Amino acid sequence: MTTSTTSESSAAAPLLDLQALVVAVRRRRLFWCSVALLGLLVGAAVAVLLPQPPTAVTKVLVAHQEDQPNDPGTLIRTDVELLGTTRIAGKALQSLKSPDKPEDFMQDYGGIGLTNNVLQITVTGDSDTEAVARAKALAEAFVADHVRRIREAANAEAKSLLDQRDRMRDELAQVNKAIGNRSPDSDPKASASLEALFARRAELTSRITDFDQRAKEARIGTPQLIAGTQIVDAPRAVRHSLPKAAATNAAIGSVLGLVLGLAVAAIGTVVADRPVLRRDIAANLGASVIAELPRRSARLWQRRRIRAARTRLTASLARTVRSSAEPVSLLELGCARSTSVIALDLAGALAAEEPAVIIDGLPGLQLANRRPKPGDPTVVSGERAADVPPHTRRIGVGSVAPGAAWTDLQYLGTQTVLVVRAGHGSAAWLHTVARQLADQRIPVIGVVLIDPDPRDRTDGTLWDGPHTALRGQNERQARQNGTGRRGTERPPIWAARVPDSNQEAR
Numbered sequence: 473m474t475t476s477t478t479s480e481s482s483a484a485a486p487l488l489d490l491q492a493l494v495v496a497v498r499r500r501r502l503f504w505c506s507v508a509l510l511g512l513l514v515g516a517a518v519a520v521l522l523p524q525p526p527t528a529v530t531k532v533l534v535a536h537q538e539d540q541p542n543d544p545g546t547l548i549r550t551d552v553e554l555l556g557t558t559r560i561a562g563k564a565l566q567s568l569k570s571p572d573k574p575e576d577f578m579q580d581y582g583g584i585g586l587t588n589n590v591l592q593i594t595v596t597g598d599s600d601t602e603a604v605a606r607a608k609a610l611a612e613a614f615v616a617d618h619v620r621r622i623r624e625a626a627n628a629e630a631k632s633l634l635d636q637r638d639r640m641r642d643e644l645a646q647v648n649k650a651i652g653n654r655s656p657d658s659d660p661k662a663s664a665s666l667e668a669l670f671a672r673r674a675e676l677t678s679r680i681t682d683f684d685q686r687a688k689e690a691r692i693g694t695p696q697l698i699a700g701t702q703i704v705d706a707p708r709a710v711r712h713s714l715p716k717a718a719a720t721n722a723a724i725g726s727v728l729g730l731v732l733g734l735a736v737a738a739i740g741t742v743v744a745d746r747p748v749l750r751r752d753i754a755a756n757l758g759a760s761v762i763a764e765l766p767r768r769s770a771r772l773w774q775r776r777r778i779r780a781a782r783t784r785l786t787a788s789l790a791r792t793v794r795s796s797a798e799p800v801s802l803l804e805l806g807c808a809r810s811t812s813v814i815a816l817d818l819a820g821a822l823a824a825e826e827p828a829v830i831i832d833g834l835p836g837l838q839l840a841n842r843r844p845k846p847g848d849p850t851v852v853s854g855e856r857a858a859d860v861p862p863h864t865r866r867i868g869v870g871s872v873a874p875g876a877a878w879t880d881l882q883y884l885g886t887q888t889v890l891v892v893r894a895g896h897g898s899a900a901w902l903h904t905v906a907r908q909l910a911d912q913r914i915p916v917i918g919v920v921l922i923d924p925d926p927r928d929r930t931d932g933t934l935w936d937g938p939h940t941a942l943r944g945q946n947e948r949q950a951r952q953n954g955t956g957r958r959g960t961e962r963p964p965i966w967a968a969r970v971p972d973s974n975q976e977a978r
Contacts, residue, residue: 488742495748495925496741497734499895504733511729515721524717525596528603530611530707532591534618535700537625539589548585555583555593555614563613568605581610590704600709607707619698626694630687637683644676747902748895748925750932756902757890758910761932762918763788765810785920786817789889792917793822793865800917801868801885804834805905806896807922808871812839814891814920815869819849822865829860833870833884874901878908888914893922 497504536547554560561574570577581595593611597603651669747753750761763785766778793800802818804811815830816839822828830851832839839851852860860866868884870876881888888909897905909916921932 489752491930492747492749492752493738493741495928496746496895497737498927499748499925500737500741504730504737507733507736508726508730511725511727511732512722513725514729515723515725516718518725519714519718519721523714524712526598526600526603527594527596527710527712528600528607528707529592529594529705529710530607530703531586531705532593532611532614533700533702533704534589534591535697536589537622537697543588545585545588548588548591551591551614551618552583552585554617555581555591555610560610560613560617563617564606564609567609567613577606581606594710595707604707604709611703611707615701615703618701622694622697622701633683633687637680637687640676640680640683644673644680647673647676745899746895746897747899749928749930750921750924751930752899753892753894753902753921754919754932754934756899756906757892757916757919758906758934759890759916759919760934761921762889764921764924765814766926767810767923782813782817785814786821789814789818789920790821792889793818793867794825796887798887799866799868799885801833801870801881801888801914802891803870803872803881803884803888804891805872805901806893807891808834810893810922811869811891812842815839815867816848819867822867823849826865827861827863828865828867831860831866831868831884833868833880835871835873835875839869872905872908878912881909882912882914886914887917889917889920891920891922894924 534548534551538547556578558574558578561577565572565574565577580597581593583591583593586592591614593607593614595603595607595610597606647669651666651673747756754761765781765785766774802811802815812834819828819830828849830839830849832851832853842851844851866885870881870884872881872890890905892902906916919932
C-alpha cells in the first residue's frame with residue numbers, strides 16, 4: 473500500500489478547540505441536565521426536610537457619641553461584635569431565667585447593621601413565642617449594656633474634669649494664701665511678684681470655671697445618647713412560607729447543579745479527548761466520512777427522516793459493494809446494533825441481484841445468534857466462513873473496539889467501511905484503528921458516522937493533493953478498466969496519511 477504525504481499546515485493548532493468543546497458538552501446535555509435536576513430536587517428536599525426554625529426579629533436604634541457623617545460603619549460593626557459576647561448573652565438568659573449556657577445561646581442569634589445607627593437582631597427558638605421572648609430579652613440586654621457603657625464613659629470623663637478642677641482649686645487656695653501674706657510696700661520687686669500672683673489667680677479662676685462647664689456638658693450629653701438608644705421595632709415572629717422556601721432552594725440547587733454539571737462535562741471532554749466533529753474523526757482515522765445516520769429516536773416525526781437516511785445509506789453502500797470485485801466488510805466502533813442493521817439492509821439490497829451472505833465477526837455473535845425473520849439474508853459465524861460458496865457475495869461484520877482480533881479482520885473483507893459512533897472512541901484509539909488496518913493492508917473505503925451532531929458544519933472529506941477521497945480513485949480505476957467491476961489484481965491504493973498526534977490531526 474502506498475501512502476501519500478500531505479502538506480503540513482503552517483498555522484499552529486489551537487491549544488483548545490472551542491468548537492469541539494461546545495459540541496461535546498452539548499452532546500452530554502443529558503448528564504448536566506440530570507445534575508441540574510438532581511440539584512433542584514435536593515434543594516427542594518432540603519427545604520422540606522430541614523425547615524427553618526421559628527425566628528423572631530427586632531431592630532434597635534443605637535446612638536453613638538462619636539457619630540460622624542462620614543462614618544464607614546465602624547461603630548455599628550463594633551455593636552454587632554459586642555452583641556455576640558457572652559456578657560450580653562448571659563444578661564439575656566438571666567432575664568429569661570433560662571439554664572442555657574451563653575456559649576450555646578450565642579449560636580441561636582445574630583446581628584447585622586442596616587445603617588450606621590440601626591441594628592437588626594435575629595433570634596431562633598423552639599417556637600415563635602420563645603423566639604420573640606428571646607429577641608426582646610436580647611434587645612433589652614444590648615440597650616442596657618450600651619446605656620451602661622455611655623454612662624460609665626460620661627462619668628469617667630466628668631470625674632476626670634472635676635479632678636482637674638479640684639487640683640486647680642487647691643492651687644488657687646495656695647495663691648490666695650500667698651497674696652494674703654504679702655504686706656503692701658513700695659519695693660518694685662515685691663510689686664511685680666504680687667502682680668504675677670494676681671494674674672495666676674485670675675488664670676486659675678478661669679480654668680476652674682471652664683472645667684466646671686465641661687463637666688456639666690459631659691453629663692448633659694449623656695441623657696440624649698441614652699434616650700436615642702432604644703428598640704424601634706418590637707420583636708415579632710418571622711413567617712416562613714414552605715412553598716417559597718422550597719422554590720428558592722430548588723432554584724439555587726438547580727443553578728449550582730447546572731454549573732457543576734457543565735464544569736464536569738467540559739473537564740471530562742477535555743480529558744477524554746473523544747472527537748465528535750466530522751473533520752476530527754476523518755483526520756484521526758485517515759478516511760473520509762461518506763455517510764451519516766442519525767440515532768434512533770422515539771419521536772414520531774423523526775422516524776421518517778431516519779428511515780430515509782437508512783435507505784440512502786443502504787443504496788450508497790450497495791453501489792460501492794457492486795463496483796468492487798473484492799469482499800467488503802463493515803467494522804463498528806461503539807455502534808454494534810446500528811452496524812448489524814446496516815449489514816442486514818445491505819445484504820437485502822444485494823440479494824435481489826446475487827446471493828449474499830453475512831459473516832458475523834462481532835463479539836458475542838449478535839447476528840448469528842439472532843432469531844431470523846422471513847426474508848432475512850443468511851448469516852454465518854466467522855468459523856463457518858469457509859463453507860460459503862465462492863460465487864456468493866460476502867459481507868463481513870466485525871468490530872475494531874478495544875480487544876479486537878486485528879489479524880482476523882482481513883478474513884471478513886479485503887476492504888472495509890468503518891461505522892463509527894461520534895464521540896465514542898478517543899483520538900488515540902482512532903489512530904490505533906487506522907494504523908492496525910494499514911498494517912493489515914485493509915483499505916478504508918470511507919466512514920459512516922452514527923449519531924452525528926446535528927449542528928456540525930465541518931467537512932469530513934480528506935483532500936490529499938491531486939488524489940481526493942479513496943472512493944473517487946476506485947471509481948476512476950473501474951472506469952479505466954472499461955467495466956463496472958474492478959480487476960482481480962488490486963492496483964496500488966493511495967490512502968490518506970494517518971496523523972502522528974492529536975495536534976497534527978487537528
